[in-house]
Structures are given as structure tokens and as C-alpha cells.
Amino acid sequence: MTNQEQKPSRSFAGIAGIVAAATLISKVFGLIRQQAIAAAFGVGAAATAYSYAYIIPGFLLILLGGVNGPLHSAIVSVLARRKQQEAASLVETVTTLVGGLLLLVTFAQIFLADEIVDIVGHGLSPTTRAIAIQQIQIMAPMALFSGLIGIGFGTLNTANQYWLLSISPLLSSVTVVAGIGILALQYGKDIIKPEYAFIGGMVLAWGTLLGAILQWLVQLIVQWRLGLGTLRLRFDFKSPGVQEVIRIMTPATISSGMMPINVATDLYFASPIPGAAAGFNYANLLVQTPLGIISNIILLPLLPIFAKLAEPENWPDLKLRIRQGLLLTAFTMLPLGALMVVLSVPIVQVIYERGAFKQDATELVSSLLVAYGIGMFAYLGRDVLVRVFYALGDGQTPFRISTFNILLNVALDWIFVKPFGAPGLVLATVGVNCSSMLMLLWLLDRKLNGLPWREWTVPILGLTAGSIVSGIASYATLVACQQVLGKQGLLILLLQLSISGLVGIVVFGAIASFMKIPEVNTFVDRMRQRFFKAKG
Incomplete structure (x- = not known):
């Protein structure tokens, strides 16, 4: 690891504590941003257009520029095995290569914005279509900044700079909220009127772009100070380190690029459904907030x-670490998904139902949240396994699976959208994630000369059963609270949600503690020790 020669590495729990605190702050700001969008624009033209315009620039920022994205993973996989002195030249060369390619993507979005919107949004109204085209052209440079941010994340990860990695995405939320705030001060309650949709759409696009630029600048300053590369152009593309990054990065990037294709497919099927595209954004944010932290x-x-x-x-130790990742994923995602399913309506009401966001929007978003909750374990479990393949220098396997899943997603969208409507499209994504996870496990079993299937599946099945029980307990508590307190009023809804959620967590915690899973108990004990030490 680049910084190992300078200082000892932190413990898993120590890093987790830093990441948890920083990511929580960032995700809270992301939630505030989405609440501001919901209150100002609901599921109207500005928010719907933004959902379509965000497909390419936004997902490039999330995937290429995101923590645990392909660029981040490739840089970490290579730098973790090299000396610190090699880092700066390698990072600068990769930045030169990736930056040049993403400049082409930037210009392509600007000139092909009309075609992009027409492909994914065939049922959009003329007003929504016009707003989406303008938004794409404004946010197009995010393609370039997404690559630079992703490379910076990987570089800083190897230098143990976990705080900045986890907290810097809040800058995009801050700029969008600030833009909406200025708009509200200028136009007041008129902001929710359809005639102001175009102005609102432009505020969303410019705020998002400005946030990405600020995120990159903050990151770049720290990178320079640590001597881990500048903006110097380097063209040493044939050096062994750069070639290794390319071997991992190329299929990983293409593989990750399949996700926007799947999202575009979902939006294509969703475009005839009123408000569905904006509903996806609101529900997805509720899922991504805890999912991103964990x-x-x-x-x-x-x-x-x-x-x-x-x-x-080292494969015996690697298998133990994979088990650790999967069990911690099950321990966190399964009960969280159960709570999302049974408490979807009060969650959406408490967070979004105000301003332009009405009861019909709540019904749509809560139904989508139920579908997302079902697949939370598969979503993160797949990511754990993909990172194992990247670490092994194999980006081809995730790429081939992602290519197959494009066809699977189209088929499942077509099957599920008719009986289930918009939630059916989310269920199709859940099916794709489950398929990916099973294929990755099967191929990893062959690659690592066998996996201890029983040692992995038994505790995961136990945690699944515990999550179902906790979900039932939480729902029963919610119904009882509604009988006593009613269903009206923000404070009452918040109280019901808190009590029901707490009951579900306590029930699951008791079941998980009874199971005595070593990885879970050790992690919880260390996090608890760190928390109380910090408070003391």
C-alpha cells in the first residue's frame, strides 16, 4: 500500500468508524437535496426531465467517479501492491488517458442530447423533452469530472484518506439545495407552478455540475499535498503499472457502464407511466442513503x-475476508430491506410529503420502495463479489456477466411492467442483481478452487429468517400505533416510524446475537468500543 512505509494501517473497525461518520453526513445532505427537489417540483416536468437528463452524466459521476467504482477499484488494486514513489507518475498517466477519452464523451453528449432524450424518453411531453435536452448539455462536462474524481478516490484510498472520500459528495447536494433556495426566495410559492418548470430544470442542472467541479477541486488539493500526482500530462501508457490499471479498468468500466443501459431500459418502459421516472429518483435516494453508508x-x-x-x-485468508464481507452485508442489508418493505408508506410520508409532493406521489414512491427493499442484500452482495474479481486482476468476468444481464433486464422489464407497473421495473433490477450474485459466486468457486458453501449459506439463511421475523414485528407495531395515535400529523408519523423501526431492530438484534456469528459479533464489539471511546 502506498502509505504503509510511512505509518501503520488502521484496523477494519477503525476505518469503518471514520467512513460511517463521514458518509452519514454526506448522505444526510443528499437526502436534504432530494427533499428540496420533491418540495419544489414534486413529480412534475422539471424533476421528470432531470431523471432522464441525469442518466449519462449523473451515472458517470456515480459509477466512474464513485467510491468503489471501477476507476477507484482499479487504482486501489494496483497502487496497494506498489511503492509510493511510483504513485504520482502512474496517477498522472492514467489521468491523461482517462481525461482524453472522457472529453470525447462530454462533446458527444452535447451534440447528441436530442437523440439521447428521444431514445430513453419516447413518451415525454414537449416541455419535459425540451428541459431534459438542455439539462444534458449543461451537465455534459460531468463525464470528464467523473473520471478525475474516480481516479482521485482510488489514489486517496491508498493513502488512508477515508474521511475526504466519504464526505466530499455532499458538495453536489449543497450546490443543488442552494440553487433551489435562491429560486424559492425569488419566486416564492410560484416555484411549483408548471410555467416555472424550465427555470427549475436549469437550476437543477447547473447546481449538479457545480457540485461535481467543487468535489474534484477539493480532492485535487489533498492529492497534490500528499505528492500523489498533479495535472501534469504524461503519456507513458506502456509502463507496467499503467497497463495493469488498464487491464482492470477497461472491462470494469464497460461492465459498470452496463448499469446506465439498464437504467435507460427501465426509463424507456417507464416513460408512459405518469411520474414514474421522478418516482424512481425519490425511492432510489431513500435506498441509496443507508446503502451508500453501509x-x-x-x-x-x-x-x-x-x-x-x-x-x-493467500486464498484461504481471502476466502475468510469474502465471508466477512458477505456476512456483514447480510447482517445490515437484510433487516434494513425488511424495514423498507413494511414501513415504506410512513417513510415516504415523513421524508417527502409536503409542498408539491402529494398523496398520489407517496403511493407511487412507497410502492417502488417496497420493490427496492426486497433486493438490497443482492445489490451490495454483488458489489462485494465484483471487487474480489477486480482484486484478482479479472475484470473480464464481471463484464461478461453485465453484458448478459442487459438482455435479462430487457426481458424482465417486459415481463414485469404489465402486471406490476413501475414497481415491476424495480423487481426486474432485483432479478438481475440476484442473477449476477449467483453467477459470480459460481465462477469464484471455480477460480479459488472451491468455496465453503455451507459455512457461508447457513448464517445468511438464518439472518434472512431473522429479518422476516423483525419485519413482521415492526409492521405489527406500526398497525398498533396507528390504532392508538391515528395516521395524521408529521410528529405522529415520525413517532410511529421510530417506534416501529426500533422494535424491528431490537428483534433482529436479539436473533442475530443468538446466532453468535463471529464476524458480526467482532465487528459490532469493535464499533461499540470505538463509539464509547469517542464519547468518553
């Missing part, structure tokens, strides 16, 4: 560890 807690510390254990003589 994903960073689990994956950020494990990525360098996977890379260090990639040699065959």
Missing part, C-alpha cells in the same frame, strides 16, 4: 485487503 463501511476497508490477498498462497 457500502462504504464494508467495501472501503476490504478493497486493499482483497488486493493484498490475491496470490494463490
Whole structure:
């Protein structure tokens, strides 16, 4: 690891504590941003257009520029096994290569904005279509900044800079909220009127772009100070380190690029359904807020560890770390998904139902949230396994699986949208994630000369059963609270949600504690010790 020669590495729990705190702050700001969008625009033209315009620039920022994205993973996998002196030249060369390619993507979005919107949004109204085209052209430079941010994330990860990695995405939320705030001060309640949709759409696009630029600048300053590369152009593309990054990065990037294709497919099927595209954004944010926090807690510390254990003589230890990642994923995602399913309506009401966001929007978003909750374990479990393949220097396998899943997603969308409507499209995504996870496990079993299936599946099945029980307990508590307190009023809804959620968590915690899973107990004990130590 780049910084190992300078200072000892932190423990898994220590890194997790830092990541949890920083990511929580960032995700809270993301939730505030989505609440501001919901209150100002509901599921109207500005928000719907933004959902379509965000497909390419936004997902490039999330995937290429995201923590645990392909660029981040490739950089960590290579730098973790090299000396610090090699880092700056390698990072600068990769930045030159990726930056040049993403400049082409930027210009392509600007000139092909009309075609992009027409492909994915065939049923959009003329007003929504016009707004989406303008938004794409404004946010097009995010393609370039997404690559730079992703490279910076990987570079800083190897230098143990976990705080900045996890907190910097809040800058995009801050700029969007600030833009909506200025708009509200200028136009007041008129902001929700359809005639102001175009202005609102432009505020969303410019705020998002400005946030990405600020995120990159903050990251770049720290990178420079640590001596891990500048903006110097380097063209040493044939150096061994750069070639290794390319071998991992190329299929991983293409593989990750399949996700926007799947999202575009979902939006194509959703475009005839009123408000569905904006509803996806609102529901997805509710899922991504806790998922992003937990994903960073689990994956950020494990990525360098996977890379260090990639040699065959270390595979027994690698299998133990994979088990740790999957069990922690099950321990966190399964009960969280159960609570999302049974408490979907009060969650949406408490967070979104105000301003332009009415009861019909609540019904739509809560139904989508139920579908997302069902697949939360598969979503993060797949990511754990993909990172193992990246650490082993194999980006081809996730790429081939992602290519197959494009066809599977189209088929499942077509099957599920008719009987289930918009939630059917989310269920199709859940099916794709489950398919990916099973295929990755099967191929990993062959690659690592066998996996201890029973040691992995028994505790995961137990945690699944515990999650179902906790969900039932939480729902029963919600019904009882509604009988006593009624269903009206923000404070009453918040109280019901808190009590019901707490009951579900306590029930699941008791079941998980009874199961005595070593990885879970150790992690919880260390996090508890760190928390009380911090308070003391």
C-alpha cells in the first residue's frame, strides 16, 4: 500500500468508524437535496426531465467517479501492491488517458442530447423533452469530472484518506439545495407552478455540475499535498503499472457502464407511466442513503485487503475476508430491506410529503420502495463479489456477466411492467442483481478452487429468517400505533416510524446475537468500543 512505509494501517473497525461518520453526513445532505427537489417540483416536468437528463452524466459521476467504482477499484488494486514513489507518475498517466477519452464523451453528449432524450424518453411531453435536452448539455462536462474524481478516490484510498472520500459528495447536494433556495426566495410559492418548470430544470442542472467541479477541486488539493500526482500530462501508457490499471479498468468500466443501459431500459418502459421516472429518483435516494453508508463501511476497508490477498498462497485468508464481507452485508442489508418493505408508506410520508409532493406521489414512491427493499442484500452482495474479481486482476468476468444481464433486464422489464407497473421495473433490477450474485459466486468457486458453501449459506439463511421475523414485528407495531395515535400529523408519523423501526431492530438484534456469528459479533464489539471511546 502506498502509505504503509510511512505509518501503520488502521484496523477494519477503525476505518469503518471514520467512513460511517463521514458518509452519514454526506448522505444526510443528499437526502436534504432530494427533499428540496420533491418540495419544489414534486413529480412534475422539471424533476421528470432531470431523471432522464441525469442518466449519462449523473451515472458517470456515480459509477466512474464513485467510491468503489471501477476507476477507484482499479487504482486501489494496483497502487496497494506498489511503492509510493511510483504513485504520482502512474496517477498522472492514467489521468491523461482517462481525461482524453472522457472529453470525447462530454462533446458527444452535447451534440447528441436530442437523440439521447428521444431514445430513453419516447413518451415525454414537449416541455419535459425540451428541459431534459438542455439539462444534458449543461451537465455534459460531468463525464470528464467523473473520471478525475474516480481516479482521485482510488489514489486517496491508498493513502488512508477515508474521511475526504466519504464526505466530499455532499458538495453536489449543497450546490443543488442552494440553487433551489435562491429560486424559492425569488419566486416564492410560484416555484411549483408548471410555467416555472424550465427555470427549475436549469437550476437543477447547473447546481449538479457545480457540485461535481467543487468535489474534484477539493480532492485535487489533498492529492497534490500528499505528492500523489498533479495535472501534469504524461503519456507513458506502456509502463507496467499503467497497463495493469488498464487491464482492470477497461472491462470494469464497460461492465459498470452496463448499469446506465439498464437504467435507460427501465426509463424507456417507464416513460408512459405518469411520474414514474421522478418516482424512481425519490425511492432510489431513500435506498441509496443507508446503502451508500453501509457500502462504504464494508467495501472501503476490504478493497486493499482483497488486493493484498490475491496470490494463490493467500486464498484461504481471502476466502475468510469474502465471508466477512458477505456476512456483514447480510447482517445490515437484510433487516434494513425488511424495514423498507413494511414501513415504506410512513417513510415516504415523513421524508417527502409536503409542498408539491402529494398523496398520489407517496403511493407511487412507497410502492417502488417496497420493490427496492426486497433486493438490497443482492445489490451490495454483488458489489462485494465484483471487487474480489477486480482484486484478482479479472475484470473480464464481471463484464461478461453485465453484458448478459442487459438482455435479462430487457426481458424482465417486459415481463414485469404489465402486471406490476413501475414497481415491476424495480423487481426486474432485483432479478438481475440476484442473477449476477449467483453467477459470480459460481465462477469464484471455480477460480479459488472451491468455496465453503455451507459455512457461508447457513448464517445468511438464518439472518434472512431473522429479518422476516423483525419485519413482521415492526409492521405489527406500526398497525398498533396507528390504532392508538391515528395516521395524521408529521410528529405522529415520525413517532410511529421510530417506534416501529426500533422494535424491528431490537428483534433482529436479539436473533442475530443468538446466532453468535463471529464476524458480526467482532465487528459490532469493535464499533461499540470505538463509539464509547469517542464519547468518553
